[in-house]
Amino acid sequence: MPPGADRYDTIGRAYASRRHEEPAWAHAISQALGGARRVINVGAGTGNYEPRDAVVLAVEPSATMLAQRARDAAPAVRGVAEALPVPDDSFDAALAILTVHHWRDPHHGLRELARVAARQVVVTWDPAASSGYWLNRDYLPELFEHEAAISSLGDVLDVLEVLEVRTLEVPRDCADGFLGAQWAAPEVYLDPAVRAAMSGLALLDQGVVNDAMARLARDLADGTWERRNAELATLASLDTGFRLVVAGT
Ligand SMILES: C[S@@+](CC[C@H](N)C(=O)[O-])C[C@H]1O[C@@H](n2cnc3c(N)ncnc32)[C@H](O)[C@@H]1O
Numbered sequence: 001m002p003p004g005a006d007r008y009d010t011i012g013r014a015y016a017s018r019r020h021e022e023p024a025w026a027h028a029i030s031q032a033l034g035g036a037r038r039v040i041n042v043g044a045g046t047g048n049y050e051p052r053d054a055v056v057l058a059v060e061p062s063a064t065m066l067a068q069r070a071r072d073a074a075p076a077v078r079g080v081a082e083a084l085p086v087p088d089d090s091f092d093a094a095l096a097i098l099t100v101h102h103w104r105d106p107h108h109g110l111r112e113l114a115r116v117a118a119r120q121v122v123v124t125w126d127p128a129a130s131s132g133y134w135l136n137r138d139y140l141p142e143l144f145e146h147e148a149a150i151s152s153l154g155d156v157l158d159v160l161e162v163l164e165v166r167t168l169e170v171p172r173d174c175a176d177g178f179l180g181a182q183w184a185a186p187e188v189y190l191d192p193a194v195r196a197a198m199s200g201l202a203l204l205d206q207g208v209v210n211d212a213m214a215r216l217a218r219d220l221a222d223g224t225w226e227r228r229n230a231e232l233a234t235l236a237s238l239d240t241g242f243r244l245v246v247a248g249t
Contacts, residue, residue: 018197036093043099081109130241
């Protein structure tokens with residue numbers, strides 16, 4: 001495995017218990033796949049968002065993540081996006097959900113998606129749109145630096161023949177546990193086990209994160225958070241920056 005590709009052997013230990021498919025996202029991803037019969041899911045993790053009505057091959061570098069796949073999940077091979085172990089044009093669609101920012105060479109990995117499948121469906125985020133999220137803005141500006149250094153929508157637009165970019169809003173009661181999922185339940189971030197399943201937080205300096213969480217706890221206790229984020233109270237969903245990209249032919 002290339003250095004860093006097995007990072008989820010450490011930070012992914014509780015992935016299956018903390019991270020679940022958000023149905024609204026699963027529906028949008030399924031639509032974007034456009035009825036593809038053969039799908040390769042790259043950076044597949046435990047199998048969230050894999051279509052059930054297609055023949056799927058999952059590719060995933062972390063043994064810890066592979067071990068958490070359900071018994072009836074699609075077959076999976078250990079591998080990385082940058083060297084997909086399949087021939088050219090062997091799939092109808094390639095899927096890459098919440099993974100491109102972990103790749104050692106995102107441009108190379110994205111070119112690999114296009115090599116093996118005519119259509120590519122990628123979920124990533126737009127840093128410009130995520131910068132107003134209250135967690136980043138008021139508690140962890142360090143997330144901006146972290147996000148600036150990693151791959152996002154710009155890399156996808158640079159490499160793939162993009163047909164469409166859709167906003168993936170996060171529902172108030174989001175079933176998945178990614179960073180940004182808890183926009184309406186700020187107290188959930190105070191739980192270290194929840195934060196451990198969010199790579200953006202798990203990979204930051206934990207002293208910085210703990211200080212930020214102490215400030216969040218104080219603001220929740222004295223009503224500051226509620227006053228500052230009053231506009232969130234009536235929203236059913238929020239744009240925290242996630243984008244669904246459909247590319248190819
Ligand atoms: C946040 S998880 C997303 C998993 C799954 N796609 C989902 O939506 O639940 C990111 C995944 O990317 C994988 N990953 C890291 N580096 C990779 C690489 N170079 N190629 C492919 N996958 C990689 C990690 O091991 C991890 O399983």
